[in-house]
Amino acid sequence: MKAVDDISSDELMAYIDGELGDTRRQDVERAAQENPALAHRIDALREQAARLREAFSPVLDEPVPTRLLHSARPRRNRWAQAAMVAAALGLGAAVGSLTTRWAFAPRAERIARQDRPNRFLEQARLAYAVYTPDPRRPVEVRRRSALVTWLTRRMGRPIAAPDELPHGLELIGGRLLPGMPDHPAAQLMYQDAQGRRVTVYLRGMAKPTAPTAFRIIDGKHVTTLYWIDGNWGYALSGNLPRGQLLDVSRALYRCYAGKQGPAAE
Amino acid sequence: MASRELLVEQIPHLRRYARVLVGYGRADEADDLVQDTLERACAKWHLWQSDRSLRPWLFSIMHNLFVDQRMASSGALEQSLDEIPEPKVAAGQEAWLDAISLIQSVHNLPLPLREVLLLVCIEGLGYREAAQTLGIPMGTVMSRLSRARAQLLQCTEGKTAAARASLQVVGRKMP
Numbered sequence: 001m002k003a004v005d006d007i008s009s010d011e012l013m014a015y016i017d018g019e020l021g022d023t024r025r026q027d028v029e030r031a032a033q034e035n036p037a038l039a040h041r042i043d044a045l046r047e048q049a050a051r052l053r054e055a056f057s058p059v060l061d062e063p064v065p066t067r068l069l070h071s072a073r074p075r076r077n078r079w080a081q082a083a084m085v086a087a088a089l090g091l092g093a094a095v096g097s098l099t100t101r102w103a104f105a106p107r108a109e110r111i112a113r114q115d116r117p118n119r120f121l122e123q124a125r126l127a128y129a130v131y132t133p134d135p136r137r138p139v140e141v142r143r144r145s146a147l148v149t150w151l152t153r154r155m156g157r158p159i160a161a162p163d164e165l166p167h168g169l170e171l172i173g174g175r176l177l178p179g180m181p182d183h184p185a186a187q188l189m190y191q192d193a194q195g196r197r198v199t200v201y202l203r204g205m206a207k208p209t210a211p212t213a214f215r216i217i218d219g220k221h222v223t224t225l226y227w228i229d230g231n232w233g234y235a236l237s238g239n240l241p242r243g244q245l246l247d248v249s250r251a252l253y254r255c256y257a258g259k260q261g262p263a264a265e
Numbered sequence: 266m267a268s269r270e271l272l273v274e275q276i277p278h279l280r281r282y283a284r285v286l287v288g289y290g291r292a293d294e295a296d297d298l299v300q301d302t303l304e305r306a307c308a309k310w311h312l313w314q315s316d317r318s319l320r321p322w323l324f325s326i327m328h329n330l331f332v333d334q335r336m337a338s339s340g341a342l343e344q345s346l347d348e349i350p351e352p353k354v355a356a357g358q359e360a361w362l363d364a365i366s367l368i369q370s371v372h373n374l375p376l377p378l379r380e381v382l383l384l385v386c387i388e389g390l391g392y393r394e395a396a397q398t399l400g401i402p403m404g405t406v407m408s409r410l411s412r413a414r415a416q417l418l419q420c421t422e423g424k425t426a427a428a429r430a431s432l433q434v435v436g437r438k439m440p
Contacts, residue, residue, distance in 0.1 A: 009408075009411040009415075010404070010407040010408065010411060012411070013407050013410045013411050013414070014392070014407065017385060017386075017391075017392070017410075019391065019392050044418055045414055045418070048386075048414060048417060048418060048421070049386050051363065051364075051367055052367065052371070052382070052386050052387050053386070053387055054364065055363075055364040055367045055368050056281060056285070056368070056371075056383070056387050059277065059280055059281045059284060060277040060278070060280075060281060061277075062277070062280070064273075064276050064277065064280070065296060067296075067300060068276055068280075068296060068299055068300055068303060069273060069276070071300045071303035071304050071307070072269060072272040072273050072276065072303050072307065073269060073307055074268040074269060074272060074306070074307045074310035075307050075308060075310055075311075146363075
């Protein structure tokens, strides 16, 4: 094992950015356990990275000026271009055909037609499976005030993140995830005293979606309870008894809708 | 039209990189750079190998364009630090202060440092990709990254403390 002093600043960077080989990574981790100053520096650098990403992300949501959209027209070779024009004209002749409307519909609209509760549910469960086991960075933002501000801005609606939920669940933090075009998704993560984690996943549905009452889907390792209200989908996932999840989801429902929860189906 | 969609998807990231290069308070100039980059990329589209990620390829075009333009205007763009526009949505005062002071600190870094910081830390490029994008060795990426982060830590710690202190003073105004 190498001494702490052996860890160069380059290696520290590579460690933070996940570019260090396994052996050296373990060296750094061991060194950090023995040296509080190093551990503190690692924490500070990690927090810095998270804050940088947060501070520089709002520009990604700004509407793109049309002049830029107009400039984005990759040139092909001429024959290919001619062939495409011909194809477009040919298709255009079939006025009113569904195929034409499909082919020329803007991408977001096309994808919106594919949105459905099942897709929402898949995304919610995938996000649960990916992030809850992560020991290092289960969430992007931990501080509650920053989290609420950030998610509210990115989601375009107030996002509540209660500090506590029933059955001793406490907020760890949250992250933003790709949902559907123009509909980013948010994931909040909670943990109880036994270290069991549950996630709340929510996003706007890409097309108007009828409200649904609480529905419960049991999986092998996770139970998901979801509902759709006001064109917003909410999914609570966790490996807890159904009764507890139901209590939690009622609390969430009240928090987001400000009224009594619908009955379970 | 697939290639056009691929390109359009990258525009928000190009705009962000351009602002880091040009200056956060100069959104229009930054968008000019984005436009030049898009036009150059479209003209050279046949040179993009689809096995290479599109975003780093576009970033390298933008980087080269910017360096050329700056050489031509002999550093005129580096003159002053711009004001950073207020976020459109009201945010918690503390979070807002933090973000603003961070952006400002990033802009006080020399260009080579803030570029590496954006590519690796914010865009999440690997060291190899970042090195390829900027046309520098990987070792240089790492040493710049290390300097950028250290300088930034120093100045954010100072600034946040100062900002908090001034907030407290305001809060304690006499009735």
